[in-house]
Amino acid sequence: MVFKRISIRDHTAEANLFARRTLIALLVIATMIFILLSNLYYLQIERHEVYQTRSNGNRIKVLPVAPNRGLIYDRNGVVLAENRPVYSLQVIPEETDNLDNTLEELVTLLDITEEEVADFRKEFKSTRRFKPVTLRNQLNEQEVALFSANQHKFNGVSVEARLTRHYPYADSLTHMLGYVAKINKRDLQKLTEASLEDNYAATYDIGKLGIEKYHESLLHGQVGYQEVEVNSQGRVIRTLSFTPPVPGQDLVLNIDVNLQMIAQQALDGRRGAVVVMDSRDGGILSLYSNPSYDPNLFVNGISGKDYSALLQSKDRPLINRATQGQYPPASTIKPHMALLALDEEIIKPDSTIRDYGSFQLRNSSHKWRDWRPYGHRNKDDKNIINVTDAIEQSCDVFFYDAAYKLGIDRISDKMFEFGFGDYTGIDLYEESAAIMPSRGWKRANKNLPWYPGDTVIIGIGQSYWTTTPLQLAQSVATIANKGIRRVPQIIRGNMIEGRQLVFEPKELRPVEVKNPEHWDVVLDAMYGVVNREKGTALNVFKDANYISAGKTGTAQLFQIAQDEKYDKENVADRLRDNAMYVGYAPYDNPELVIAVALENAGSGAATPVARQVMDYYFRDKPTLIAQDKESTNLAAR
Amino acid sequence: MLRDKLKPNGPTLLNRIHIDGWLLAALMLLMAVGLITIYAAGGKDLGLIQRQTIRLGVAMLAMFVVAQVPIMLFRRVSIYFYVVGLAMLVAVLLVGTVGKGAQRWLDLGFMQFQPSEVMKLAVPMMVAWYISRFTLPPKTLHIFAGFILVIAPTLLIAKQPDLGTSLLIASSGFFALFLAGMSWKLISIIGVLGSGFAPVLWFFLMRDYQKQRVLTFLNPESDPLGSGYHIIQSKIAIGSGGIEGKGWLQGTQSQLEFLPERHTDFIFAVFSEEFGFYGVIGLLLIYAAIVARGMIIAVRAQDAYSKILAGSITLTFFVYVFVNMGMVSGILPVVGVPLPLVSYGGTSMVTLLAGFGILMSISTQKRLLLRQ
Structure with a gap:
């Protein structure tokens, strides 16, 4: 139809x-x-190749692999800094099912504190997407086991193992050895400036202080690479190729950790520093500053509370007193001053002064007092003092006179040659040059001319003159070596396949004198300090099984008025005298040099510290003086 | 005389059950390619394969059933089919279920139903029925009437919004009119009007996300991690496949999940990456064979209705292929059109194979027609 x-x-x-x-x-x-x-x-x-490249760019990622940091040993092979595995709990927030729920469950599972969660959230904000953020830095084995058993409940959460630094000697080595801590923005900027950021691509920690910082380039090593295939979420599917990292060098230090601990014990909690140096090669055997702190706190991220406690402590534990502490050298530089006066023919070995207990400049009523109110006396009990007596007994008047006659220009020039007012060149960045005053220095820093009176007290190592214990040790080594100067070195060498390779000591420009016999005058006087009847250190070094030489010092921090007596009881604790001691041994064949500074400890307190350390060093040496030797009983590790 | 001509072909077994052997073979081949690619794209998920196989089975059954229906019956119900479909489209806009930001579904209580799928067949049937009532080529008036029949559902679907489907429906209607013999003069006028309509589309009809797609298409690298990501990753997948491809299951773009929508709209990228340019040529040959067979069926069909309907269904099928491949390879903007019979899922599978059922019915029921 x-x-x-x-x-x-x-x-x-x-x-x-x-x-x-x-x-x-x-x-x-x-x-x-x-x-x-x-x-x-x-x-x-x-366009196949273009897209092939882009396809590979999608899937192939090059992951840096951190090298293992070199270990640090003391001179006897004792490990001072080691690498230990730590387990940290890491969260990739984008891979969790629900970040808030996940965090809440982790908090209950592992007792994570609110502070840790807050830190996590802060760090999460500044982390790139799909990058892990640490929730807890150190998990103990129990926590690792607990989490592993529940891992299936936590998408995007994992336990990562990595090596982290551990310092088994804790606070005994802190200022010298330093520590590593997490690379921060400033470190990163410095690394970038040095074009090293690629080498640190996988590195977590960097040396922040001490040897760890100074020898960072030796300790760090060379980054390795792992070429992996990743999926679109960035998850690694398989490894395509692997270039292993080159581990950092294992370093050997001149430090003897036992000696270091003896120094720590000897300081007995008092503020101060001990530097022990080998006069033969400049090696630092011990470098201890008190109070100290545990460097392991910093490795794992120190808490704000702990850090501000360290920062605000009146005792200033963060300062390395051995290299940064600026102490008036006081009488410890009298040997140096004597050498200078002899060499400039201001005095002769047998020239004398009459010591009435004070020194006055012509046309001046000002009296510079001797620490002994009525002056010193020679062995015949007369107040006639020669240079040897002056050093042995630490006569101030003798050196007021000598310094005044030398004048500040000759003093500061020669003392600069000894290394005062300059960096020693030790392998630490934490070092102060301290102050060797001069006319120019005073004009520049105080905007005042140099007065003759200034020179007078320079003679006893006071006024503007400051030194570090390390500078003192180096200068005493120079005297013991009759002018040969070396850079104090903490690093001894490196360890390659279990064998030590010792680096060459570094020599400096020597201190030269016109008449080398003047060295002997000074050295003999230092011998007298420890070994002769009127020596200021005789009592302390009685019965030692070695013969040492040295010089005591007491730095006044409190200015007493004219004609007034210094009263120990009335002076506030922090204004009490600093005690100093420098010395070396054995006298006729120097190997060990020591410098001790003790803050507000009162006159003479530094000498027993030096004795204790030196006793330990010479504990196994044959007794040099046939005397009853007191056993120190300090077993070597 | 015609009868004699047809006799050598004979009523084979397949013909007796109203199946076009060539078409069936090509479709099965395509489905096999689809399953193989889905396996690779879906991360070797056998569950996906199972569900897709069931879906294909159901769709094949639909095709087989439709093929048994005499074409004259389709012709008779065309208008009712169309009117009911149009009514449902209106209903969708009023009471439809919202999903994925679009209002496309009618909740029938026991199942979700997408009326736009009905219109994919109803529109060409309606246009074919309407146009074939008059002598061909159609008069301008009839063409315009035909256009109205096409535009009404197109706009309703575009409003949901479902740009891909409205595009396919508009195409199917246009193809019917074109094959019926619409004059070239009219075609050029429509073309001019169409380009004039583009700004209207842009400013009044397209949603922001649709505009974004077009902008992204024009310059995908402007936002490589955002809207441009799909197309960039897709081109990387295709390009990195090269001549021979990376091999089955070896496509890194798909296996490592850089490619989005891997087993659905962007499956062609997976196929290209793993089977390369050779594979692509092979796949296009299969599609070309189906289109060629469809057009042969259309040309051989006995009446205008059958011819127009068969031709329209076949050409629309090719539009699917072209739009999908074009968008995946970056020469067309991204519109949600799956690669027919290869992409995973899609409500369109049943409609698509029902359409081929109609083709088979036309192809195998000639004699019934002649006997009338």
Whole structure:
């Protein structure tokens, strides 16, 4: 019935029309297929390499692999800094199902504190997407086990093991050895400036202080690379290639850790420093500053509370007193001053003064007192004092006179040659040059001219003159070596396959004198300090099994008025005298040099510290003087 | 005489159950390619394969059932089919279910139903029925009437919004009119009007995300991690496949999940990456074979309704292929059109194979027609 209505239609014509249209459609289709294929040809053949590269760029990531940090040994092979595995709990926030829930559950599971969560959230904000953020730095084994058992509940949370620094001797070595801690923005900036950021791409910690900082380049090593295939979430699928990192060098220090601990014991909690140096090569055997602190606190990120306690402590534990403490050298520089006066022919070995207990400049009423109210006496009990007596008994008047006659210019020039007022060159960045005053220095820093009176007290190592215990030790080594100067070195060498390779000591420009016999005058006087009847250190070194030489010192921190007596009881604790001691042994063949500074400890307190340390050093040496030797009973580790 | 001509073909077994052997073979081949690629794209998930196989089975069944229906019946119900479909489209806009930011589904209580799928067949049927009532080529008036029949559902679907489907429906209607013999003059006028309509589309009809897609298409590298990510990763996948491809299951872009929508709209990128340019040529040959077979069926069909309907269905099928491949390879903006019978899922599978059922019905029921 439908057909009836269109009975007049021309079926052939319609079929032909349709066929033509079909043909056109097929042509259009062919064209479109051609367009598709041309484009695909372009993508897959013409531009194949470009896209191949981009495809690889998507999937292949180069991951840096941190080198193991070199270990640090003392001279006897005792490990001072080691690497220990630590387990940290890390969260990739983007991979968790719900960050808040995950954190909440972890808090209950592992007793994570609110502070840790707050730190985590802070760090999360400044971390790139899909990068792990640490929630807890150190997990103990129990916590690791607890988490591992529940790991399936925590997507995006993992326990990562890495090596971290540990200092088994804790606070005994802190100022010298230093510590490593997490690389911060400033470190990163410095590394970038030195074009080292690639080498640190995988490194977590960097040396922040002491040897760890100074020898960072030796200890760190060379980064390795792992080429991995990752998926779009950045998860590693497999490793394609591996370039192993080159571990850092194992370093050997001149330090003897036992000697260091003896120094710590000898200081007995008092503020001060001990430097022990080998006069033969400049090696630092011990360098201890008290009070100290545990460097391990810093490795794992010190808490704000602990840090501010260290920072605000009146005892200033963060200062390395051995290299940064600026102490008036006091009488410890009298040997140096004597040498200078002899060499400049201000005095002769046998020239004397009369000591009435004070010194006055012509046309001046000001009296510079001797520490002994009525002056010193020689062995014949006369107040006639020569240079040897002056050093042995630490006569101030003699050196007021000598210094005044020398004048500040000759003093500061020569003392600078000894290294005062300059960096010793020790392998520590924490070092102060202290102050060797001169006319120019006073003009520049105090805007005042140099007065003759200034020179007088320079003679006994006071006024503006400050030194570090390390400078003192180095200068005493120079005297013991009759002018030969060496750079104090903490590093001894490195350990390669279990064998020590010792580095060459570094020599400095020597101190030269016109008449080398003057060295002997000074050295003999220092011998007298320890070994002769009127020597200021005789009592302390009685019965030692070695012969040493030395010089005591007491630095006044409290200015007493003219004609007034110094009363120990009335002076506040922090204004009490600093005690100093320098010495070396054995007298006739020096190897050990020591400098001790004790703050506010009162006169003479430093000498027994030196004795204790030196006793330990010479504990096994044959008794040099046939005397009853007191056993020190300190077993070596 | 015609009868004699047809006799050598004979009523084969396949013909008796109204199946076009060539078409069936090509479709099965395509589905096999699809399953193989889905396995690779879906991370070797056999669950995906299982679900896709079931879906294909259901769709094949639909095709088989539709193929049994005499074409005259389709012709008779065309108008009702269309009217009901149009009514449902209106209903969708009023009471439809919202999903993925679009209102496309009607909740029938026991199942979700997408009326736009019905229109994919209803529109060409309606236009074919309407136009074939008159002598061909159609008069301008009829063409315009035909256009109205096409534009009404197109706009309703575009409003959902479902740009891909409305595009396919508009195409199917246009192809019907074109094959019916619409004059070239009219085609050019429509073309001019169409380009005039583009700004209207841009400013009044397209949603922001649709505009963004077009902008991204024009310069995908402007936002490589955002809207441009899909197309950049897709081109990397295709380009890195090279001539021979990286091998089955070896495509890093897909296996390592850099490519989004891997087993659905962007499956062609997975295929290109793993099977290379050779594979692409092979796949296009299969599609070309299906299109060619469809057009042969259309040309051989006995009446205008069958011819127009068969031609329209076939050409629309090719539009699917072209739009999908074009967007995946970066020569067309991203519109949600799956690669027919290869992409995973899609409500469109049943409609698509039902359309081929109609083709098979036309192809195998000639004699019934002649006997009338």
